[in-house]
Amino acid sequence: MGVTVEQVVEGVVRLRPVPSVVVATMSAVAPFAADGPPPGGFAYLPSSMGQAVPFALGIALRRPALPVVVLAGDGSMLMNLGCLATVAEAEAPNLRIVVLDNGVYQVTGGQPVVGSGRVRFEAVAHACGLRHAEAVGEPPALDGALGRLFGAAGPALLSVRVDPVPDAPPARSPGPPVERLARLRAFLAGAGDGGVR
Numbered sequence: 347m348g349v350t351v352e353q354v355v356e357g358v359v360r361l362r363p364v365p366s367v368v369v370a371t372m373s374a375v376a377p378f379a380a381d382g383p384p385p386g387g388f389a390y391l392p393s394s395m396g397q398a399v400p401f402a403l404g405i406a407l408r409r410p411a412l413p414v415v416v417l418a419g420d421g422s423m424l425m426n427l428g429c430l431a432t433v434a435e436a437e438a439p440n441l442r443i444v445v446l447d448n449g450v451y452q453v454t455g456g457q458p459v460v461g462s463g464r465v466r467f468e469a470v471a472h473a474c475g476l477r478h479a480e481a482v483g484e485p486p487a488l489d490g491a492l493g494r495l496f497g498a499a500g501p502a503l504l505s506v507r508v509d510p511v512p513d514a515p516p517a518r519s520p521g522p523p524v525e526r527l528a529r530l531r532a533f534l535a536g537a538g539d540g541g542v543r
């Protein structure tokens with residue numbers, strides 16, 4: 347058995363540096379937002395494919411003293427694979443990417459992702475020049491891999507082989523985007539190194 351999306355979300359929230367920004371997308375949004383996201387947590391649109399990593403990179407570059415973690419879907423990562431070259435070029439040491447490699451487009455009904463089981467996101471990340479990249483596929487190895495991800499200088503990536511969920515309910519909006527963004531801005535304004543400019 348692989349890792350569940352709930353285990354990844356729980357591990358990221360428990361082991362993340364505090365304070366930090368955590369951007370969740372796609373199937374990670376539901377467990378992330380279930381009890382309200384943690385401080386600095388942002389439940390991004392669950393259908394904005396390929397945008398989460400650039401969004402997180404923007405925050406990381408603007409706020410270099412604040413760790414930024416992004417939970418990205420494998421299908422979305424593939425749709426904007428080139429952003430890893432931008433991430434490497436930008437050299438943001440505070441950016442960490444977690445790819446939930448479940449092999450499917452979970453939130454739209456579980457269609458297979460092209461290249462599933464072939465594409466190794468950690469190898470692509472290394473080839474693009476990220477400073478740390480690793481893959482993990484067993485629950486007992488998850489905490490250690492997350493610890494190394496958060497301990498390494500970024501930009502860093504961890505690809506987690508996640509079990510797809512058959513017959514999962516369709517994704518639901520985590521709430522009005524204006525309110526979600528206002529909460530993120532308020533967090534950034536109070537996070538102690540200059541606020542949003």
Ligand SMILES: Cc1ncc(C[n+]2csc(CCOP(=O)(O)OP(=O)(O)O)c2C)c(N)n1
Pocket residue numbers: 371372373374392393394395418419420421422423446448450451452453454459
């Ligand atoms: C260009 C484009 N094509 C298709 C969609 C529809 N769509 C929204 S989310 C999604 C699946 C996302 O899959 P993945 O990134 O692997 O995340 P998961 O749901 O598996 O966590 C799809 C196909 C879209 N939003 N944009």
Ligand SMILES: [Mg+2]
Pocket residue numbers: 419420421446447448449450451452459
């Ligand atoms: Mg997926």
